[in-house]
Every structure is written in structure tokens, then in C-alpha cells.
Amino acid sequence: MSYAEIDTVKRELLVRYLEAWVPAALHRARRVIYAHGYADADGGAAAEAAMRVLAEQSDLVRGRELAMVATGDDLGAISERLSAIQEQSGAGAGLAVHTISGGTDGRLPVGLKAIGAQRVPVLGFLDASGTGSPPAPATVAALTAGKPAEVILVLPAGASTDSLRTGWPLFTSVELAVSDEPGELLAFGTTAGKSLEGFKEALWSVDEFAGVRYRDPGDPDRHLIDISLTPHPGPLRRELLAHLEQVGEATVTELRTFALTETVYRAADATRVLHGLVDAGTVARRPSHGRLGGDVVIALA
Structure with missing residues (x-):
């Protein structure tokens, strides 16, 4: 190499x-x-x-x-x-x-x-x-x-x-x-x-x-x-969870901004990871149902 x-x-x-x-x-x-x-x-x-x-x-x-x-x-x-x-x-x-x-x-x-x-x-x-x-x-x-x-x-x-x-x-x-x-x-x-x-x-x-x-x-x-249009989400998942542990809770918009400005990932990657975390029960959302819009509040489960 x-x-x-x-x-x-x-x-x-x-x-x-x-x-x-x-x-x-x-x-x-x-x-x-x-x-x-x-x-x-x-x-x-x-x-x-x-x-x-x-x-x-x-x-x-x-x-x-x-x-x-x-x-x-x-x-x-x-x-x-x-x-x-x-x-x-x-x-x-x-x-x-x-x-x-x-x-x-x-x-x-x-x-x-x-x-x-x-x-x-x-x-x-x-x-x-x-x-x-x-x-x-x-x-x-x-x-x-x-x-x-x-x-x-x-x-x-x-x-x-x-x-x-x-x-x-x-x-x-x-x-x-x-x-x-x-x-x-x-x-x-x-x-x-x-x-x-x-x-x-x-x-x-x-x-x-x-x-x-x-x-x-x-x-x-x-x-x-790996360099990819759909990069591996592991590091972003860890960083979002660490950020939530630090701040307590944040809106989807705030977490998308965090991903864009504080990680190598895009805002869209954060949305993809958040959907997975919600589905797995790793994080809780408020309100609990409906579209995962920007004003939805996310916190550790």
C-alpha cells in the first residue's frame, strides 16, 4: 500500500x-x-x-x-x-x-x-x-x-x-x-x-x-x-448515543445537526441511524408514534 x-x-x-x-x-x-x-x-x-x-x-x-x-x-x-x-x-x-x-x-x-x-x-x-x-x-x-x-x-x-x-x-x-x-x-x-x-x-x-x-x-x-454512499453506521450510532447520554435528550433536528457538524456523517445518515435505534428500543421518542419529524424528541431508553 x-x-x-x-x-x-x-x-x-x-x-x-x-x-x-x-x-x-x-x-x-x-x-x-x-x-x-x-x-x-x-x-x-x-x-x-x-x-x-x-x-x-x-x-x-x-x-x-x-x-x-x-x-x-x-x-x-x-x-x-x-x-x-x-x-x-x-x-x-x-x-x-x-x-x-x-x-x-x-x-x-x-x-x-x-x-x-x-x-x-x-x-x-x-x-x-x-x-x-x-x-x-x-x-x-x-x-x-x-x-x-x-x-x-x-x-x-x-x-x-x-x-x-x-x-x-x-x-x-x-x-x-x-x-x-x-x-x-x-x-x-x-x-x-x-x-x-x-x-x-x-x-x-x-x-x-x-x-x-x-x-x-x-x-x-x-x-x-469504507468509502460508500451508504457508510457503515456503527461509529455514528456510538456518537449519537454518547451525545444523548451527555445532553439527556434532543430533537431529531438537533441530532441531525450534530451529525453534520460534529461527525464525518451527513444529516441524512443520522435519520437512518435514529430509525434503527427507535425500532430496536435503544432510544425512546416523544411523541411515541407518527413520523420521525424534526421536532420529535429523542432520549435514551
Whole structure:
């Protein structure tokens, strides 16, 4: 098992999310910015994949402005390849690429400010997994200038996200695991609830690659979860029961929100698990009959 499969999963997730994000962002605003940090960390493969997605939106770009700013230690050759993709797209001046060498922590905040990333849709992708340390908090926080703002982070195994959450009201993370050892930490921060739902859909929609599985950082049993449109419910079941033990009772809506924001799962997965817990008599519901709607109160039996 090599880590090439993990890189493939990360690229596919990025591509899937970008394919949904770009049209929605261009529909919302006339200017849209995508920021790609550590663009040379993987030889430029992820940055090129992202640029191809942007180029495929050439019809939507006309009359609007879609910009990519890429930073890294040395982007000489990568800059040429990104520019070639841009020129071949036929999008003209509406699609722009800005590459800045000299390091992501030192250059990304400056680059975002220079191209006017304030109060326009911004998505950042920062894969720092190969650097040995997370991005500087100021680098991640610089992306919050966008409106709305979103960031996909990849951190080295064992890294903490505590210092990187500032400015992100919604934040979630998942391990990319290949063994029982801690895996790379994939995190997502956003200022919009719909974006979190969209990220979770992309997370579970990627193709399964041999040996690569997810692990919920909040699961005390560290259960490995196969990548699937209908993921194994075990970790979510344990986390919902632990949450109910802590809070006493909660509505279905509150438990769906807990699953979406505090676990690797989607809100719909919580509904599926709650139906099973009610049927098994593990939890009690109030009222005791009828549809399991959002206002139904759930407590441990």
C-alpha cells in the first residue's frame, strides 16, 4: 500500500467539490476566487486538476471573472502548465491564473488581498500533509475574507485543528486512513450550512480506492469506515448515543445537526441511524408514534 491512493482520493474529492462549487459561486457573484496553497507539494498534480475544472466552466465564465491564485515554494514549471490549461480553455480574460512562489504561509494572505478576495465567494485548498506541520493560522484565517468562504485542509497525521478553526462557524474533519495508525487529517471549514452539506456529499461520493478508508476523529473506537454512499453506521450510532447520554435528550433536528457538524456523517445518515435505534428500543421518542419529524424528541431508553 502506497500513499499514491490517498493522493488520488484527495484529488478526486477536490475535483468533485469544485465541479459543484464553481457553477454555484458564479451564479451567486460576478467575481469568484479559488486559492490553491502548496501547489508544488505533489508536483502540481492537484493544482492542474483544479485548473482543468475551472477551464471546463468557460461558458459560465463569460461576462464574469473566475480567478485562481496558486502559491508554493517554487512554481516555475507548474505556472507554465497552469497557464497552458487557461489558454486552451477559450474563456479569455474571464479566467485568470496567478501563481506566486516563495511559500504559502508568506504569500497566500498577500495574494488574496492583492486580487481583491474580500466579500466575494472564495474557496481554498491547502494540502500541507507533506510539510510536516499545519498551515499558519493566519494563512487559513485569510480565506475568511470571502463571502461566503470555504476551505479544504489536509494536515499531517496527528495534527490538531484547534488553532485553525478561528473564523469558521462550521468545521468538520475526517482521517484518511490506511492502517490502525493515525492518518492524514482532512478538514473542511465554511461560513454556510449548505456548503457543509455539499462537502459531505462529495466526501462519500468519491470512488473507493483499495486500502483507503475514513475514520471519524470523534469515534473513541477508531473504527475504519469504507468509502460508500451508504457508510457503515456503527461509529455514528456510538456518537449519537454518547451525545444523548451527555445532553439527556434532543430533537431529531438537533441530532441531525450534530451529525453534520460534529461527525464525518451527513444529516441524512443520522435519520437512518435514529430509525434503527427507535425500532430496536435503544432510544425512546416523544411523541411515541407518527413520523420521525424534526421536532420529535429523542432520549435514551
